[in-house]
Amino acid sequence: MLLFTERLFGTGHVSIKEKIRQEAMILFAEKGYSAVSMRQVATLAKVSVAGIYHHYPDKKALYLDAIRFAFSGKEDIFNTVWVMQCSPEKTLTLFIRALFDVLLADRTFHRLMQYEIMEADGERLQLLAQSVFHQQFSLLIRLVQQLAPTQDAHLMATTIIILVEGTLRAQPINRYFPGRKAEHDQVEVMAEHVTQVVLKALQAH
Amino acid sequence: MLLFTERLFGTGHVSIKEKIRQEAMILFAEKGYSAVSMRQVATLAKVSVAGIYHHYPDKKALYLDAIRFAFSGKEDIFNTVWVMQCSPEKTLTLFIRALFDVLLADRTFHRLMQYEIMEADGERLQLLAQSVFHQQFSLLIRLVQQLAPTQDAHLMATTIIILVEGTLRAQPINRYFPGRKAEHDQVEVMAEHVTQVVLKALQAH
DNA sequence: GTCTATATGGCGATAGAC
DNA sequence: GTCTATCGCCATATAGAC
Incomplete structure (x- = not known):
């Protein structure tokens, strides 16, 4: 899955938005929607919480993008x-x-x-x-x-x-x-x- | 399941603790552990939040009692x-x-x-x-x-x-x-x- | 044994600087 | 586009009156 993005953005580079989605996807899979906080996603994605909200309007939108990506x-x-x-x-x-x-x-x-x-x-x-x-x-x-x-x-x-x-x-x-x-x-x-x-x-x- | 308790406590009577467990069980089944709050359980069981904590030391103990009861x-x-x-x-x-x-x-x-x-x-x-x-x-x-x-x-x-x-x-x-x-x-x-x-x-x- | 009131902290989400 | 700082709210849990 990462290989696809690496092909798009060059060697090893993954955009911040993709990094957020990736870490969110893993957390949602491990613990379910309710048990995951935006702070946890932010920590793992190495951005601030406000940084997430620049790319996604709210938590639900992040979740939907994560599963959409995981299922594609x-x-x-x-x-x-x-x-x-x-x-x-x-x-x-x-x-x-x-x-x-x-x-x-x-x-x-x-x-x-x-x-x-x-x-x-x-x-x-x-x-x-x-x-x-x-x-x-x-x-x-x-x-x-x-x-x-x-x-x-x-x-x-x-x-x-x-x-x-x-x-x-x-x-x-x-x-x-x-x-x-x-x-x-x-x-x-x-x-x-x-x-x-x-x-x-x-x-x- | 209710019939058993009714036999123990007389016609239709269910102890507060059993009412709390019953409502908690239903909520945990519907939404999962993390998505359920003690406030929601308290509201449905018609007690205060502090009332729950008189019968259970914490949320996890309430959950464990609920599944133990559901599985018995x-x-x-x-x-x-x-x-x-x-x-x-x-x-x-x-x-x-x-x-x-x-x-x-x-x-x-x-x-x-x-x-x-x-x-x-x-x-x-x-x-x-x-x-x-x-x-x-x-x-x-x-x-x-x-x-x-x-x-x-x-x-x-x-x-x-x-x-x-x-x-x-x-x-x-x-x-x-x-x-x-x-x-x-x-x-x-x-x-x-x-x-x-x-x-x-x-x-x- | 149940309540009101409160402590303490994490939550989702936003404002505004840079 | 990312940050720090903060808002208002709700979370779990407790103190103490009755």
């Missing part, structure tokens, strides 16, 4: 999956793994997404749905329809996303349940398990 | 499922439906759980795991082992819980994805879908 460009990562010409089963396997990788690679993004799903109103949910998931969801539905034409594609598509995101979300608490093994935290194991569950679910009954 | 007794609802003598498949179907019903019947509980999973440290995650899920999880693991002895019971048990909770959690945003039908919000449809996915996943390959 996420769909591109999946391009390699859909571009490849392989069997539907293999494509599904790659998609599930790619979804795991995206969420694991950007924990800030994942947590902002979780907070938004819990706290956003309809308008912001729509932004999240369209800017992050819409394209992937449509392609996923088509894939499901290829694999299992008789099943409810919307239900299955949401189930696939839920399984991946939920598996990662449940990681911390899973440590406190019986039968836990160290290998359950490996992305290969998680992705393989989810893939098997989904492929079996897509078989005709 | 939830396991009892599943007793009817495990007591019944029927096939493993039928038991699993009943458990999934019961889990849906618990989360749907007590949205306050569900939201407190979501916030805890996001924000709690290890100690509080352990409290959540033990007081809410531990018994159910063990029984669920045994059930999975009956249905699919060769599979990883821990992974499948978590998958089942994730599918139910995730399906409900995704409801609001699902409205903004293509292919959404009104029937997808019916608990019967959701439970049937999850049950089918899980039963297929448990079949030997």
Whole structure:
């Protein structure tokens, strides 16, 4: 993400506004909107509080810009999956793994997404749905329809996303349940398990 | 939940402390810990702020008591499922439906759980795991082992819980994805879908 | 056991110098 | 465009009357 801005502004240089947004994004992801103060953002961004208000009218505008930035460009990562010409089963396997990788690679993004799903109103949910998931969801539905034409594609598509995101979300608490093994935290194991569950679910009954 | 206290204290009477806890619980579930002020709790509980501090040393203690109360007794609802003598498949179907019903019947509980999973440290995650899920999880693991002895019971048990909770959690945003039908919000449809996915996943390959 | 009054500090946001 | 200084308010928490 930083690489993009570095390309725009030269070696290593990031504008003050971008620095503010970046630190705000991280703080909002860690603690949620209410638990973050403008003073904390200012300290981490190495500006004064008034400096923030030069770039943003209020705290909410800063938050909206932060999530808008965090959610942008996420769909591109999946391009390699859909571009490849392989069997539907293999494509599904790659998609599930790619979804795991995206969420694991950007924990800030994942947590902002979780907070938004819990706290956003309809308008912001729509932004999240369209800017992050819409394209992937449509392609996923088509894939499901290829694999299992008789099943409810919307239900299955949401189930696939839920399984991946939920598996990662449940990681911390899973440590406190019986039968836990160290290998359950490996992305290969998680992705393989989810893939098997989904492929079996897509078989005709 | 109120019925229990009513039995203890006579017709309709609820102690001030319980009223404070009750209103705090609802507020914390709606907005999260940081977004709730002692003043708001005091107003809804019809006491002064100082009145709260007579019963609780600080805000965190009030929060901990609220979630402890919200999480207590939830396991009892599943007793009817495990007591019944029927096939493993039928038991699993009943458990999934019961889990849906618990989360749907007590949205306050569900939201407190979501916030805890996001924000709690290890100690509080352990409290959540033990007081809410531990018994159910063990029984669920045994059930999975009956249905699919060769599979990883821990992974499948978590998958089942994730599918139910995730399906409900995704409801609001699902409205903004293509292919959404009104029937997808019916608990019967959701439970049937999850049950089918899980039963297929448990079949030997 | 509940109240009014208050202490103390952090909050979001602004004014005005440079 | 960034700063220091400050506003007015609300936050958690306490003191002490009744």
